[in-house]
Amino acid sequence: MSLIKDFTKGIWKENPVLVMLLGMCPTLAVTNNAENGLSMGVATTCVLLGCNIVISMVRNIVPKKIRIPVYIVVIATFVTVVELLMAAYAPPAINKSLGIFIPLIVVNCIVLGRAEAFASKTGVMRSIMDALGMGLGFALALTALGGAREFLATGSLFQIKIIIPWTVDFMLWTSAPGAFIILGCFLAGMNKLNMRKAVKRGEVYIPPQGLDCRHCRLCDIDTTGEEIE
Amino acid sequence: MKKLKETENIIVLGIFLGICGAIAALVLAYFADLTREPIKKMKMQEVNNALKEVLPAFDNSPGNTTFKKDGVTFYGAKKNGKLVAVAAAGDTMKGYSGKIVAMVGLELNGKIRTIAVVDGKKLSAVLITEQKETPGLGTVVCGRNRQKTIVSIFEKPGKDANLPPGNMILDQFAGKKAGKTPWQVTKTGGKFDYMTGATISSKAVTGVVYKIARTFVVNRKEIIKELSKAEK
Numbered sequence: 496m497s498l499i500k501d502f503t504k505g506i507w508k509e510n511p512v513l514v515m516l517l518g519m520c521p522t523l524a525v526t527n528n529a530e531n532g533l534s535m536g537v538a539t540t541c542v543l544l545g546c547n548i549v550i551s552m553v554r555n556i557v558p559k560k561i562r563i564p565v566y567i568v569v570i571a572t573f574v575t576v577v578e579l580l581m582a583a584y585a586p587p588a589i590n591k592s593l594g595i596f597i598p599l600i601v602v603n604c605i606v607l608g609r610a611e612a613f614a615s616k617t618g619v620m621r622s623i624m625d626a627l628g629m630g631l632g633f634a635l636a637l638t639a640l641g642g643a644r645e646f647l648a649t650g651s652l653f654q655i656k657i658i659i660p661w662t663v664d665f666m667l668w669t670s671a672p673g674a675f676i677i678l679g680c681f682l683a684g685m686n687k688l689n690m691r692k693a694v695k696r697g698e699v700y701i702p703p704q705g706l707d708c709r710h711c712r713l714c715d716i717d718t719t720g721e722e723i724e
Numbered sequence: 725m726k727k728l729k730e731t732e733n734i735i736v737l738g739i740f741l742g743i744c745g746a747i748a749a750l751v752l753a754y755f756a757d758l759t760r761e762p763i764k765k766m767k768m769q770e771v772n773n774a775l776k777e778v779l780p781a782f783d784n785s786p787g788n789t790t791f792k793k794d795g796v797t798f799y800g801a802k803k804n805g806k807l808v809a810v811a812a813a814g815d816t817m818k819g820y821s822g823k824i825v826a827m828v829g830l831e832l833n834g835k836i837r838t839i840a841v842v843d844g845k846k847l848s849a850v851l852i853t854e855q856k857e858t859p860g861l862g863t864v865v866c867g868r869n870r871q872k873t874i875v876s877i878f879e880k881p882g883k884d885a886n887l888p889p890g891n892m893i894l895d896q897f898a899g900k901k902a903g904k905t906p907w908q909v910t911k912t913g914g915k916f917d918y919m920t921g922a923t924i925s926s927k928a929v930t931g932v933v934y935k936i937a938r939t940f941v942v943n944r945k946e947i948i949k950e951l952s953k954a955e956k
Contacts, residue, residue, distance in 0.1 A: 556728055561737050565744050572748040576755045583762035587770050656873035666860040 498624050505628030512636035513685045517604040521596050522637060523678065527669040529653050532641025534589050535596065536634025538577050542600050543609060543633075544626040545573040550614040551622035557615075566610045567601070574600045605633060636681075643677055644668045770853075771813075775799055777888055778811050778829030778837065778849040786811060791950040796939045800951030807952050809837060812940055813853070816932035820862050820924045825854035826932045828897075832948065834941040836933070838898040840887055847890055848898035850933055862925035865893045893919060893926055902937035 511517045521539070526532040549569050557565050578597045581590055600606065609629055614622040642652055648668040650661030667673045693700035731737065768787055775786050782801035789800040796814040800807050809832065815825040829837040829849025837849035852866035868888045896916050900907075907930050908914025911923060918926035940947060 558729055558731050558737055558740060560732060561741055564741060568741075568744050568748050572751055575752055579755050579759040579763070583759040583766060587766060651873075654872060655877060656871060659873050659875065664860050669859060 498621060501621050501624040502628040505625065505630070505632040506635065507632070509629075510632040510636060510685075511605045511608075511629055512633060512640075513681060515605075515608075516682075517608055518633065520599060521603065522640065523671070523674040525593055525596050526637050526641035526644060526674065527592075527648075528645040529638055529642035530589065531592050532637035532639075533634060534585070535593060536630070536637045538581065538593070538597060539600055539603065539605065539633055540627070540630025541577050542570065542573045543606055543630045544623065545576075546570050546606055546610055547614040547622040547626035548619060549573075550610045551617060551619045554615045562615065563607075563611070566607060566615075570606050570610070571601050574598060605629060640674075640677060640681060643681075644673055647677075648673070774813075774827045774851055774853050775801075775811050778827055778839075778851055780809050780837075782808065789951055791947055793943050793947060794939050796936050798940070798947050798951060807832065807948060810940065810947065810951065811849075812936045814932055814936040814939070815854075816928050816935065818924070818928040818931060819855060819857055820922070820928070821856040821858070823854065823856065824852060824866065824925075824928050824932055826929065826936060827851045827853050828933055828936045830937065830940050833901070834937065834944060835899055835901045836897045836937060842887065842890065845890060846895055846898035847887060848895045850894040850897050851888070852894070852929065857922070857925045861919070861922040865891075865919050865922050865925040865929055867891065868894070893917065893929060897933050897937075900937070902934055902941050906931070906938075907934040 505511065509515060512519075512522050518539075521535050525535045546566070546569055550566060553565075574597070577600070581593075581597060609625060613625050617625075645668075646652055646657070648666060649664045650656060650658035668677065690700045728736070728740075772785075772787050779786060779799075779801040780803075782803055784800075784802040786799040786801045789802070791798045791800075796812050799811040799813070801809045801811065810830045811827060812830060813825060813827045815823055817823055827850075829839075831837055839847045839849050841847070851868060855862070855866045857863050857866055868891050870889060893916075907916055909916050909918035909923070909926050909930055911918060912927070914930070916926075916930050918930075
């Protein structure tokens with residue numbers, strides 16, 4: 496039962512992109528079409544799975560003092576392996592457009608975050624489920640973002656034109672500002688949905704820390720620069 | 725085991741980290757060895773695909789029949805042991821965001837090849853194989869993208885399906901021979917059209933195609949002699 500819960504929590508309740516707001520660099524940078532989003536998601540899932548398995552296996556022998564360096568070595572190894580395999584077997588177009596973002600998975604907070612927060616405390620089976628769930632959540636979020644951006648810009652999905660008379664591309668959505676706008680819309684939509692669900696159940700909705708305006712003190716600073724108590 | 729987890733002995737920690745690094749290095753060495761050949765093949769395949777588009781039918785492997793001159797790489801296409809056409813790849817740094825690499829198919833007399841005539845329009849053997857231009861502007865100058873649509877993926881491919889799609893800018897070069905005066909766009913007094921909003925990209929493409937074609941015209945005899953030699 497708890498295995499299923501470990502798997503499903505990554506997809507919606509603790510979605511790494513839309514709820515925890517982790518891994519924003521690949522999220523914003525490579526999702527200019529659905530294909531790129533999906534391949535980035537799959538690559539990250541592979542790394543996540545490998546790291547979670549290895550780290551949960553060695554969790555009882557790694558000295559506490561050097562656990563972070565050891566995790567980074569494990570993660571970097573898996574990322575390099577994935578990079579080599581992609582260069583050898585993935586279509587060249589995908590390789591070219593993902594480029595530098597594959598090696599950058601090393602510093603993706605999701606991977607180190609899951610290693611430190613989950614795999615280093617739990618057994619192998621649960622870690623595998625956690626990695627698969629988180630990876631799937633990440634891949635789904637990236638594909639949805641990429642799909643939305645690609646469709647708004649060119650009227651196509653996965654490089655296949657859906658609306659045929661659409662000939663002039665609307666480049667805003669595939670460039671950087673479009674990424675922020677679409678991601679903002681996604682987060683707002685996610686919050687709205689969760690809020691409605693909570694109201695229906697008769698509970699008070701508490702947004703996740705990263706999305707909650709009430710925790711942010713940015714607006715509490717007055718013009719003199721002093722904080723209002 | 726418990727002891728190892730709580731240890732603060734710096735030597736033990738160092739040895740542990742060293743062992744981790746060594747294992748990682750072994751794993752990486754294994755995978756690097758495993759993927760060396762496929763990566764090489766993948767890179768060759770990319771060049772070969774471009775060569776197939778700009779060259780006529782050939783029965784050798786032009787990717788291995790190469791000759792370099794003045795920064796331009798020439799590939800020879802042979803049929804029955806005789807050189808029939810030459811492809812050339814060269815680059816320029818004058819693009820709007822840096823490097824543009826072009827692949828041009830040339831007749832042996834120095835004219836840029838015409839692949840086919842579609843609806844009265846010539847299709848030139850000019851391809852841009854690498855560019856970082858602005859999406860939507862510069863990429864229009866450089867691109868020959870095959871567009872799939874929801875209808876076309878269910879249709880049977882027609883007879884023109886193997887031809888690359890046309891490109892207003894690149895197709896202007898069909899049948900042209902590079903003379904002494906460098907090619908220029910109409911804006912700077914030349915005779916080639918350019919894209920409004922992508923003047924720099926158009927200029928860069930015109931420039932690099934001229935450079936490649938001119939290098940061939942100037943060194944024609946030497947290049948043909950080198951490429952006619954038996955394959956290495």
